[in-house]
Every structure is written in structure tokens, then in C-alpha cells.
Amino acid sequence: MSTTTAPNAIDTVFAELKERGETALIPFMTMGDPDLDTSVALVEAAQRAGAHMIELGVPYSDPLADGPVIQRASERALKNRITMQDCMGVASEARRRGVTMPFILFTYYNPALQLGLPKFFGLLKEHGFSGVIIPDLPLEEDAEARAIAEECGVHLIPLVAPTSQARVEKIAANARGFVYCVSSLGVTGVRSAFHEGIETFFKHGSPSIIRTDLRRLRHFFARTCGAICRAMRRRDCRQRHRPKSRRGAS
Amino acid sequence: MNQVPDQHGRFGPFGGKYVPETLMNALIELEEAYLRYKDDPDFLEEVRYLLKQYSGRPTPLYYAERLTQQFGGAKIYLKREDLNHTGAHKINNTIGQAVLAKRMGKKKVIAETGAGQHGVASATVAALMGLECKVFMGEEDTKRQQLNVFRMKLLGSEVIPVMSGTRTLKDACNETLRYWVSNVEDTYYILGSVTGPHPYPMMVRDFQRVIGLEARDQIQEAEGRLPDVIVAAVGGGSNAIGIFHPFINDASVRLVGVEAAGRGIETEEHAATMTKGRPGVFQGSMSYVLQDERGQVLPAHSISAGLDYPGIGPEHSYLKDIKRAEYVPITDAEALDALKMLSRTEGIIPALESAHAIAQAVKIAPAMAKDEIMIVNLSGRGDKDVESIMSYEEGVQP
Numbered sequence: 001m002s003t004t005t006a007p008n009a010i011d012t013v014f015a016e017l018k019e020r021g022e023t024a025l026i027p028f029m030t031m032g033d034p035d036l037d038t039s040v041a042l043v044e045a046a047q048r049a050g051a052h053m054i055e056l057g058v059p060y061s062d063p064l065a066d067g068p069v070i071q072r073a074s075e076r077a078l079k080n081r082i083t084m085q086d087c088m089g090v091a092s093e094a095r096r097r098g099v100t101m102p103f104i105l106f107t108y109y110n111p112a113l114q115l116g117l118p119k120f121f122g123l124l125k126e127h128g129f130s131g132v133i134i135p136d137l138p139l140e141e142d143a144e145a146r147a148i149a150e151e152c153g154v155h156l157i158p159l160v161a162p163t164s165q166a167r168v169e170k171i172a173a174n175a176r177g178f179v180y181c182v183s184s185l186g187v188t189g190v191r192s193a194f195h196e197g198i199e200t201f202f203k204h205g206s207p208s209i210i211r212t213d214l215r216r217l218r219h220f221f222a223r224t225c226g227a228i229c230r231a232m233r234r235r236d237c238r239q240r241h242r243p244k245s246r247r248g249a250s
Numbered sequence: 251m252n253q254v255p256d257q258h259g260r261f262g263p264f265g266g267k268y269v270p271e272t273l274m275n276a277l278i279e280l281e282e283a284y285l286r287y288k289d290d291p292d293f294l295e296e297v298r299y300l301l302k303q304y305s306g307r308p309t310p311l312y313y314a315e316r317l318t319q320q321f322g323g324a325k326i327y328l329k330r331e332d333l334n335h336t337g338a339h340k341i342n343n344t345i346g347q348a349v350l351a352k353r354m355g356k357k358k359v360i361a362e363t364g365a366g367q368h369g370v371a372s373a374t375v376a377a378l379m380g381l382e383c384k385v386f387m388g389e390e391d392t393k394r395q396q397l398n399v400f401r402m403k404l405l406g407s408e409v410i411p412v413m414s415g416t417r418t419l420k421d422a423c424n425e426t427l428r429y430w431v432s433n434v435e436d437t438y439y440i441l442g443s444v445t446g447p448h449p450y451p452m453m454v455r456d457f458q459r460v461i462g463l464e465a466r467d468q469i470q471e472a473e474g475r476l477p478d479v480i481v482a483a484v485g486g487g488s489n490a491i492g493i494f495h496p497f498i499n500d501a502s503v504r505l506v507g508v509e510a511a512g513r514g515i516e517t518e519e520h521a522a523t524m525t526k527g528r529p530g531v532f533q534g535s536m537s538y539v540l541q542d543e544r545g546q547v548l549p550a551h552s553i554s555a556g557l558d559y560p561g562i563g564p565e566h567s568y569l570k571d572i573k574r575a576e577y578v579p580i581t582d583a584e585a586l587d588a589l590k591m592l593s594r595t596e597g598i599i600p601a602l603e604s605a606h607a608i609a610q611a612v613k614i615a616p617a618m619a620k621d622e623i624m625i626v627n628l629s630g631r632g633d634k635d636v637e638s639i640m641s642y643e644e645g646v647q648p
Contacts, residue, residue: 061415061546062532064424065270065431071414083544109268110531114545136268136531140258161272163434171271182272186432 009102009130010155010177013052028055028106030073031090032082043094047101055133058087058107065135067187084111084120088127095128102130104157109137117145121152131155131177139171146174161185254568259448259535262571264564267447268531269427276434281449283354288456293349300345301460304378305335307342309461311468311625316595317612324478324618326611328598328628329465329493338601338630339461339489340371340442346457347440348375356438358382362426364391364419364485365555365603366398367630368442373407375440383407386426388418391555394638416549419485419559423533443486444563447534451563458492465625466496473623479504479614482627483607484577485521485557487566489629498574507566508610510552511579521550523562524570524577537564553582553642554602554635584609586642589632601630602638 017024027046031039039056046054059077063070084107091103105124112120112134124132132154137145142156149156155177160168162185172179254261267277287293301307309330318326331339344361351359359381363369369385376383385402389411392399402409415421423446430439444451444458469477480497482490484507497503512520520526523538530539532547540548540560552558569575580588585602588609593599600608604627611626618624632639 061548062420062424064427064533065272067428068414075415078546110539110541110547111545113531114541114543135270136534138267138269138271138274140274141266141268159271161270161274163272163275165275167271167274182270185272185434187428 006153008153008155008177010053010104013102014178017052024052025050026053026055026104027051028057030057030059030070030077031087032059032077032080033073034076035080036082036086036090039090040093040097043090043099044097047099051101053102053104053130055104055106056087056091058082058084058105058111060108060111063108065187070188084115085123088123088129091129092127103128104131104133105129106133106135109134112145117148121145121148121154124154125152129154131157133157133159133180135159139167139174149176254565255448255452259452261451261565261568263529264536264567264571265448265451266531266536266564267534268536269447269534270431272431273427273434273447276430277447277449279354280453284350284449284453287350287353288453293353296349297346297457300349300378301342305341305345306333307460308464308468309333311465311472313472314596317592318615320595321612321615323615323620324622324624325473325620326615327469327472327477327623327625328596329461329625331461331489331627331629332598332600332604332631336367336371336374337633338367338371339458339492339627340368340630341374342460342492343442343454343457343488344368344371344375344440347438347453348372348379348381351381351438351440352379354438356381356436358384358433358437359440360384360386360426360429360433360437361440361442362419362422363387363398363442364422364558365601365634366391366395366402367556367601367634369407369409370398370401370405372440372442373402373405376407377405381438384410384429386410386412386422386429388412388416388420388422390417391419391422394555395634397637398634418549419555420533420547420550420561427533443488444491444565445486445533445535445537445561451535451565454488455491455495455563455565458488459495461489461492461627462494462496465493469623469625475623476500476503477623477625478502478618479506479622479624480627481506481508481607481611481614481624483508483510483554483557483603483605483629484524484562484566485510485552485554485559485603486561487563489603489627491563491565493625493627494569494575498569505569505575506610506614507575507577508580508606509562509577510550510554510557510585510606511581512551512553514581515579518548519551520579521552521557521559522579523550523560524566525579527560527562529567532561535564537567538562538570553585553638554606555638556601556603556630557606578610580606580609582642586639588612589635589639593632598628599632599636600628601632602635604629605632 059074361372589605
């Protein structure tokens, strides 16, 4: 929309990393599992451990893109009656405590839709989010959300999958921030190998992504997991909670 | 009336394709294949042949004379979908989809099931066509419907108990979609109702329309005119849309969908999506959904495992909003009474799902004139429910 507004923090971080020739580390965690205070502490710990941005997950009753680890995290958080606003509150609280990295909200579409899209994006902006990922909102259905996101200066981050084929071009052409490359056929979770043919997928995917001046992200499972486990141990939550890295993504 | 859905799978504001990107090309491929074959004479002939010779169609439109006399109002006809092979309307759809899967070169199929009727119908056609079949069923439902689990296994299918979430139909659907995401390259998903992402609501409706098309001819033959009312049970809504659809442009025909009120719509234990839900996105489409104020989907309850579902097909939401069809709730207790009443009056034990439609039918029939005509879709037979009825009776009687 406007050319005078401040640049999105996601873009700024990528620009800095590119200058230094580094890749971005973007961990994910479900908010409110085991409780909101711990979530805030984990966000702080993630920054200390070297995360460049963080994905904050809104727990949902029917997380159909997620495997058992995140399903269970969602179930636990929902038992605590965690709301969308609670999740956003984690971001503003972490910011208040000195966390500077960009926040990206991860939510299924219905909780956002029920808030009303203008209100949802208004709240994202208010709580200092730079981006949002909605895994069940494909290109064909995202026009309204995309327009409002643009107006609010929040990046609606699209996903591409190994099965996307020719759709990659179309998706990347409209992308903001970065393109989330789903690296495995399947739901989120721990796995030892990527989808066969992932190399071709990236080769196929990268030209359009570079053309649209976006960068691919790589989630370093071991690093993220290690850092968060250390933070969890400090809070002595080992018995209640065994965090695992999620997104089978890069 | 406009043709729905449009090219985006929209029935007014409802429908669409709200799924992870991984599935988008599979849905597009499915839609293309369906559009290619849906008017293909060879394809239609194979489906028609199987419906007739294998499933036993056309099913009768039976004039329930004793039932009619008992209530003293409208003439009540029963569309006997319970007389299909495997005992319910579900096979109309699985035959269509299995023939399509074969045309698409798929060797593996998956299906979700609640009561087990769609699972059995899928396992049946998979056996018939030599397809490898996995059926996802909530662990809770595998206990409620042990007989159907065994039937599916006998038919050579693998039954996968779903342990996540509510362990009923809702989460069986989630798990089937998750499995499909992981195996989309060689697996065909036989979705069992007019729910989920486009093109399923349209395609399943088209395969179920045979119910209404037959009923239309049969009532013309029997009475020389169209019915005044059609009543059908609605979970996801496939038997209802199947009988409603060929009558949608006949404004004189009142269409009544009956949803499960469980222990009552004033309680939290019901599956009355239309009465108590509001529009939202759930399992791939925009439609009415039982949800809390935060947009979390609520667990449903019904004595009938097939209606125990917090969503409903998008075309029903559309028919409700344009006021072409009405949707009313019937409780567990009312359905059970109707089941017993029909068993004793007509010697037909209906499925608990269909008993909801019977319960509503006998509520409205007495107020109608004797020369008015009602058709009730008797979507399935009750043998599968005998055990749960027994345990329900033990539970409520001292």
C-alpha cells in the first residue's frame, strides 16, 4: 500500500542475515503449553539461544496439518483455555521483556475467521507480529486475508509443498516475507529424512523465490531442539513436557 | 435457481477448499478426473450396472400403510435405502468413487467412518475392485460398532483405530486427511459424505442423487404427482442431499433435514449443527459448525454414531440460508422411540440415523391432510445398532 511505512521486521532480519551470509533459525512453539508464563520464558530462551524469528502457535481443536507432538501440545494448551488473545499476549509480554526478534503467528483459519479478519489483523499489528502462517488457507481462498494483511503491514506467509509443482510460481509471485517450504509429504513432526526428490523440489522452487526476492528458511531441528530443551531444563519441566522440534520444514 | 457449486466449489458463501497446500493438487486432479468422467457413457454405464446388479437398485418406495393409519395424516412413503447391499445408502457413493479411483489408476484407497457404514461400503467396493483399503475409525466408535469393524476386516480392509482428540468421527476425518497428506501420490480418498473440500460435496451429492431421481419417478408412478414433504436425517448430509437435490427446483416440495439433538439442544451433548452452530471453516470447507466463541470445534454427541459430527455439508448450509430447506433437531430418546415404533408397526428396524427422520415425520404427519404425501428417506437398516440400543436401554431404565 503505502511506501512510507516502516519496513517489515522479517524483511529487515533477512536483509541483515544475507549481508552476513547466514541462514535464519525460526523455531516453533505452541502457546500456553504447559502455561503462558512458560511460553514467554521459552520465547526469551529461544532468542538467547540464537533464534532469528519465532513462530508462535495458536492451539486448535482440529490441527489437521500437525502430527501427534503438536496435537498433544494443542490439547494441553486448550485444557488451559488458551485464547487467540492469550497467544498474542505472549508476544507483547516477551517484547516488554526485551525480545527483539520478529514474531510470526501460526494459526488455523477458523479461530481467526471467528474473531473477524479485520480485528484479527488489527490485533496482530497491535501485539507486534510481523507475519502470520495459516496452513489451511491456500492461495485460492486467501484473497480477503491477503488484502487486509497488506493493509496492516503484516506478512501473510504462504506455504509450498513437494506436491505443489506448477503452483509454486503462482504462490511465490504473491508471497510476502518468505515462502514456507514443506519439506516432507506429511504432517509436522520428527522424521529422519526429507521427502524423496526434495532436491528437485528446491531446484524447481528456488528460481521463482529468488525472483520475487524472498529467501528460503531452514529449520535446524537439532539446534532448536537443543536450545529449547536447555531452557526447559532450567524451568525444571522435564517430566511434564518433552518438547520436540516440529515443522518438517525448511 | 443458479447452478451450485460454482467453479470454486462455492455454494453461496459456503464450501471452498480450505486444506493444506500439500493436498491442493490432489484435489485439483480429482476434480479434473471427475469432470472428465461424470458424463462419460462408459463410466456412467459401469456405475449404473453396479448399482443395479451389485447393490440391488432401484430400491423400493414403500407405502407405509400401517404407519400412515396410526398417525392419521399424510400418506407416508419410505425410500428403502436400507435394502441396498451393505444396508445403507453409503454404497451409492462408494461405487461411484471406486469406479473413478480405478479410472484414475489408483490402487490404494482410504476412508473415514463413524458408525462403520461408510467404512463397510468402502471395504466392500475395495474388495470388489481389488483395491487396497485402509479405514480410519475413532477408537470410541470401534467399541460402539465392533460388528462393523469385524465386517471390514472380513472384507480384507485394515481398520485403523484413531486415538486422537474425541476418538469419534470428527477425529477419524482429521486422521484420514493427515494420512492422505502423507500418501497423496498413490492413494485415493473415498470421502463418505457431502462434506470436506471441493469437489467432494459436489461429487458425493451427484453419486447420491440416484435416491431422489428414483423417488421422483416412483412417486409419480404411485401417486401421479410430486410429494408435499421429504424428510431425511442429516449428519454430514449425504442421504439428505441425495433425496433433496432432484426436488430443489420444485418449490411445492418442502424439504426437512433432521439433525441429532442428542440429550437435548439445551444441553452440551448434541450434534445440532444447524440449530446451535454458526458458519466457520472446518475440515476443508466453510459451513455451519458447532464451535465455541473462540472458534474451537466442539465435540458432538448423538446416540447415532453416524450423526455424531459437529459439521455439515456446505450445500445444506446454503439451502438453510436461502430458506429452501429447513433443519430441525430430534433427541436420542425421540429417535429411539421412533425406531421401536417403526419396528413394531411396519416390521422394519431402521438405523438410528434414519430413526431421527422417522421421529420428525410422525411429528408433522398428523397435522397434514390425508391426501398429502410425505417421503421419508430410510437411509439404513438398524441391525448394526442393536447392541448400542441394548446398552442405552440398560443405562436409562432402572
